[in-house]
Amino acid sequence: MASVEDRWHSKNPTGKNPKICTEHRDKGRQLYVSAVHGTGKRWAVRWWDNGKQRRKSFTRKGDADTFAATTTHQIETGGYIDPEARRTTVREVAEQWLASAEHRPSTAEGAERQLRLHVLPLLGDRAVGSLKRADIQEWLKGRRAVLADSTTAIVYGRLKAVLTFAVHNDLIVKSPCDGVKAPSVRRKEIVIPSTEAVAALVAAAPPRYRAMVLLAAGSGLRMGELVGLEAEALDLDKAEVHVRQQAVRLGKGLPHLGEPKTDQSYRSVPLAKAVVEALTEHVRRFPPTPVKMDDRTDPRRSHSRTALLVFANGEHKPLNGGGWSRVWASTLKRAKVSGAEVPYGTSMHDLRHYYASLLIHHRESIKTVQKRLGHSKPSVTLDVYMHVFGEIEDTTAAAVQDALGDIVI
Numbered sequence: 001m002a003s004v005e006d007r008w009h010s011k012n013p014t015g016k017n018p019k020i021c022t023e024h025r026d027k028g029r030q031l032y033v034s035a036v037h038g039t040g041k042r043w044a045v046r047w048w049d050n051g052k053q054r055r056k057s058f059t060r061k062g063d064a065d066t067f068a069a070t071t072t073h074q075i076e077t078g079g080y081i082d083p084e085a086r087r088t089t090v091r092e093v094a095e096q097w098l099a100s101a102e103h104r105p106s107t108a109e110g111a112e113r114q115l116r117l118h119v120l121p122l123l124g125d126r127a128v129g130s131l132k133r134a135d136i137q138e139w140l141k142g143r144r145a146v147l148a149d150s151t152t153a154i155v156y157g158r159l160k161a162v163l164t165f166a167v168h169n170d171l172i173v174k175s176p177c178d179g180v181k182a183p184s185v186r187r188k189e190i191v192i193p194s195t196e197a198v199a200a201l202v203a204a205a206p207p208r209y210r211a212m213v214l215l216a217a218g219s220g221l222r223m224g225e226l227v228g229l230e231a232e233a234l235d236l237d238k239a240e241v242h243v244r245q246q247a248v249r250l251g252k253g254l255p256h257l258g259e260p261k262t263d264q265s266y267r268s269v270p271l272a273k274a275v276v277e278a279l280t281e282h283v284r285r286f287p288p289t290p291v292k293m294d295d296r297t298d299p300r301r302s303h304s305r306t307a308l309l310v311f312a313n314g315e316h317k318p319l320n321g322g323g324w325s326r327v328w329a330s331t332l333k334r335a336k337v338s339g340a341e342v343p344y345g346t347s348m349h350d351l352r353h354y355y356a357s358l359l360i361h362h363r364e365s366i367k368t369v370q371k372r373l374g375h376s377k378p379s380v381t382l383d384v385y386m387h388v389f390g391e392i393e394d395t396t397a398a399a400v401q402d403a404l405g406d407i408v409i
Contacts, residue, residue, distance in 0.1 A: 001075065002047035002068040008037045047071055049082055085171045086129025090162065091120050093128050097165040105258060109250050111158050118143060118155045128166050131176040140180065149183035156182045189387050191343045192357045193350055200340030205331045211282035212311045216348055218275035220355035220373050223348050224248060227319045228257050231288035231308045236280055239271045243374065245297045247318055255318045256294035257307060265374035289316045360388045
């Protein structure tokens with residue numbers, strides 16, 4: 001509980017010859033001057049905070065009474081925040097959040113970069129307790145002026161997480177992000193390459209990579225899963241590929257082996273005969289390459305080992321972003337020269353979309369499609385491929401007719 005104290009006076013003086021104050025009285029009662037009479041602010045509010053006494057001084061008694069009442073209410077209702085904690089900067093909170101959040105390495109790298117480039121230069125030196133909703137809205141408006149809405153929404157999500165962390169750690173009572181909405185982002189309808197385009201891309205790829213392109217279209221594996229694929233994960237006798245890891249590249253460093261994107265990304269995918277035959281020929285012509293790599297698939301036991309990669313570059317090293325980009329660009333160019341209608345900007349990830357569309361048009365269940373793609377939940381699959389499901393002919397009436405057509409009443 002907070003109490004108000006008159007620093008300048010005492011009602012019950014001690015010692016010899018106490019001096020009577022001739023300037024002030026308290027409801028008619030005589031006041032005696034204290035040792036600090038006339039210095040500093042007259043009124044002080046005192047309260048206890050986790051065993052430590054706090055004090056704040058005021059010139060006017062009314063202000064002191066109001067502050068004392070507010071502080072007492074906050075203490076009694078659990079809404080009290082240490083004033084020193086409120087002065088913690090956004091930069092310090094962001095550093096604490098980054099250090100404590102359980103992110104996958106690639107996610108952590110992205111979060112650090114987004115905060116460093118778009119949040120800390122503008123808000124980093126502000127005390128977290130000084131931020132108001134208007135400050136967040138002004139920051140958000142400025143980011144939308146220079147970033148795409150999709151990027152702004154991601155960056156805002158990082159800031160919101162940092163300020164929520166501040167709430168959970170008793171640095172502020174309420175997040176200034178409450179009530180501030182991120183930009184709404186309309187998901188662009190994906191353009192799925194045709195089977196003709198996929199065939200052209202396979203034919204246009206360098207021989208070393210043709211099976212990888214076909215496997216992407218025939219299994220839906222992500223690029224990192226393809227690059228990190230080891231020989232032991234290929235079971236060609238059973239026509240399956242097992243996803244247990246992916247290649248991850250942080251910044252400009254070398255790729256390392258890491259966990260798949262989500263827990264559901266650990267999966268086994270059946271392979272068509274054509275894909276099995278292509279992989280069999282690939283392994284014969286380009287035997288799996290032993291490559292020394294850091295293995296971080298178990299964050300508690302990071303170590304270096306020799307990985308037997310199914311797809312490596314011509315120098316027997318893991319594929320990396322820059323090198324593969326040049327290979328893919330030339331592949332696209334050759335595929336278009338062949339006369340195939342390859343959509344502009346087609347990427348390896350679009351081959352994953354192609355695989356998903358094959359399953360959907362074959363009337364596989366949403367759960368099966370999710371499982372094969374390794375999505376975290378069916379709603380993710382629906383969000384991405386809703387328009388593809390919409391292309392499927394409605395045969396519900398025919399299904400009912402097949403079951404009930406012979407019933408006569």
